[in-house]
Amino acid sequence: MNKTDRRTFLRTTLGAAAGAFCATPGCVQPNRTMSVGQPRPCAPAAWRKHGVVLEATEDGEGTGIQSFTSPAEPLPGGRWRIWYTATGSQSRGIAFAEGVPGGPMRKFVAQCSAGDAPDAPFGLGNLPDGWRPKQVVHVPLRNGTHRIYFWAHGPEILRYLAADSDDGRRYRVVDPLRPVLYHPNDRAAQGVASPDGVMLRKQKSKARPVEEPLAVARLISNDASNIYQQADGTFELYSVGLVPVPRGDPAYIAHDNAPGLLRVIDRYTSADGLNFETRARIIQRDAQDPVDQQFYYLSVTRTPQGCVGMLGHYRCEAQTMDLEWCFSPDGTEWQRPLRQAWLPRGLPSEVDSYGIYANSRLVHHDGLWHLFYTGVNRSHNGKQSHGKPKQAILYATTPSIWA
Numbered sequence: 238m239n240k241t242d243r244r245t246f247l248r249t250t251l252g253a254a255a256g257a258f259c260a261t262p263g264c265v266q267p268n269r270t271m272s273v274g275q276p277r278p279c280a281p282a283a284w285r286k287h288g289v290v291l292e293a294t295e296d297g298e299g300t301g302i303q304s305f306t307s308p309a310e311p312l313p314g315g316r317w318r319i320w321y322t323a324t325g326s327q328s329r330g331i332a333f334a335e336g337v338p339g340g341p342m343r344k345f346v347a348q349c350s351a352g353d354a355p356d357a358p359f360g361l362g363n364l365p366d367g368w369r370p371k372q373v374v375h376v377p378l379r380n381g382t383h384r385i386y387f388w389a390h391g392p393e394i395l396r397y398l399a400a401d402s403d404d405g406r407r408y409r410v411v412d413p414l415r416p417v418l419y420h421p422n423d424r425a426a427q428g429v430a431s432p433d434g435v436m437l438r439k440q441k442s443k444a445r446p447v448e449e450p451l452a453v454a455r456l457i458s459n460d461a462s463n464i465y466q467q468a469d470g471t472f473e474l475y476s477v478g479l480v481p482v483p484r485g486d487p488a489y490i491a492h493d494n495a496p497g498l499l500r501v502i503d504r505y506t507s508a509d510g511l512n513f514e515t516r517a518r519i520i521q522r523d524a525q526d527p528v529d530q531q532f533y534y535l536s537v538t539r540t541p542q543g544c545v546g547m548l549g550h551y552r553c554e555a556q557t558m559d560l561e562w563c564f565s566p567d568g569t570e571w572q573r574p575l576r577q578a579w580l581p582r583g584l585p586s587e588v589d590s591y592g593i594y595a596n597s598r599l600v601h602h603d604g605l606w607h608l609f610y611t612g613v614n615r616s617h618n619g620k621q622s623h624g625k626p627k628q629a630i631l632y633a634t635t636p637s638i639w640a
Contacts, residue, residue, distance in 0.1 A: 278545075278562040278638060279637055279640055281578060281581050284580050287632040288339075288631060289588060289612075290339060290609070290630055291334055291630040293629070294344075295346075297323065297329035297346065298323040299324050300626070300628075302322065302629065303321060303324060304320065304630045305372060305596065306374055306534065306596065306597050307374060307597055308597045308598060309600060309609040310375070310600075311602045311607075314337075317335070317336070317337070317609075319333060320374070322372055323346075329346050329347075329369075330369045330370040331346075331371065331372075332344055333359065338609075345358045347360070347370060348360050353407075354408055355407070356406075358406060359406065359408075360406060361385075362408065363409045364413065367392060368394055368413070369390045370388070370390075371388045371390055372387055372461075373386070373387045374386040376464065382402065383402040383404075384399055384400065385399070385408055386398065388462075389413070392444070393424035393427075395420035396417075396418065396425070397416050397417045399416075414446070414449040415450065417456070417464075417513065418456050418457075418462060418476060418513075421438075422437055424442035425449055425450065426457050427442045430454060430457075431457040432454055435479045456513065458477060458503070459478070459479050461477045461534040461549065462476040463534065464510070465539075465597075465598075471506060471507065472509070472513075473506050473568060474507070475505075476503055477532070479498045480498065480521075482498070482499055488522075492556070492620070493617070499522065500533055502518070502521070502535045503516050503519065504519045504569065519535075519569060520532050525576065529552055529555075530550075530551070530552065531552075533550075534594070534595065536596065536597050540601075543565060544565040545563075546563040547562070547595035549594065550578065555616075556617040556618050556621070557592060557617075558594060559592075560578060560595050561576065580633060585614075585623040587614070588628065589610075590612075590623045591614050591616055592612070592615075593610055593612055594610060594612075594613070596611070604636070605635065605636060606635050607632070607633075608632070609631070610633065612630075613626075613628040
């Protein structure tokens with residue numbers, strides 16, 4: 238497709254899609270250009286990569302580990318706590334590791350129970366049997382208690398749950414039948430259309446218990462989610478909306494693992510972090526983007542200058558994932574001046590050669606900005622790789638994230 242044809246297509250298809258995008262209550266126009274005087278990011282070359290700091294070494298860690306959407310927290314003596322997920326069908330789920338990056342790290346895997354939380358360094362209770370937690374987010378609450386969020390996977394189960402703890406050791410799922418978010422494949426979302434009209438299964442699930450309500454449409458989302466408590470005690474959540482495109486549309490990528498669905502970024506807000514009442518579209522492909530551009534996640538770091546976003550820059554045709562820099566004064570209106578990788582992917586011989594997935598936020602500590610991210614050497618659909626497929630947690634630092 239030549240340049241003129243591509244721009245004509247984008248004006249047509251994106252204009253037609255705007256009705257679906259802005260059908261979401263509270264929708265704002267995304268992707269604004271940078272204003273004069275707005276902060277600018279440091280150059281990609283300012284990042285120093287330190288390589289792999291955590292990888293699968295234990296029984297039950299499956300095919301690899303990831304810190305995607307999970308935080309890293311500094312501890313005394315140069316140590317860190319890195320929250321992570323073990324991947325693969327036989328993995329045991331969520332965990333955290335503690336130690337000095339580059340040295341030995343001790344791992345603590347969540348001990349799960351359908352009853353009370355086990356008395357363990359990381360215990361998780363009230364989680365139904367057969368449900369496996371993934372993509373853990375730890376949020377130290379402003380009242381001194383702790384909360385984790387995670388996606389639960391099980392037979393016809395794919396939902397985002399919250400679990401609370403008084404001591405930061407033993408967590409209890411608040412309500413497994415009333416989650417924070419639903420994936421379209423979850424049993425409670427079957428027969429319910431998302432605000433963008435996505436309904437992967439039209440028939441209601443026969444496995445849904447009678448006491449479990451159907452999903453609320455505005456809470457149906459994809460499973461890449463980042464959640465934060467704000468200074469005023471309220472919560473914001475950035476997750477991925479799915480927008481359908483028909484076969485024959487140039488944005489329909491048949492070899493993607495979700496052909497016919499475009500990934501865009503929505504922002505939710507809540508008073509208590511359990512019931513999210515508002516949802517607005519904040520980032521979507523526009524006429525400056527390639528036709529196969531999608532957005533896989535948004536991790537947000539609040540700074541005195543404003544919100545720095547690490548945006549999952551997903552080129553669906555090539556099946557590559559880059560970390561794109563974006564900026565917002567308040568988390569609602571986002572500028573994307575770079576539209577390319579902020580942290581470069583590695584060489585074909587390196588584990589982050591095919592994709593980079595950010596954790597939940599950057600951390601400014603001891604005079605440096607720290608990023609613990611997941612690197613993969615395989616395509617997103619898993620059909621190609623640079624050598625034997627691998628994924629691990631890597632570490633990078635920069636003196637400043639600003640130009």
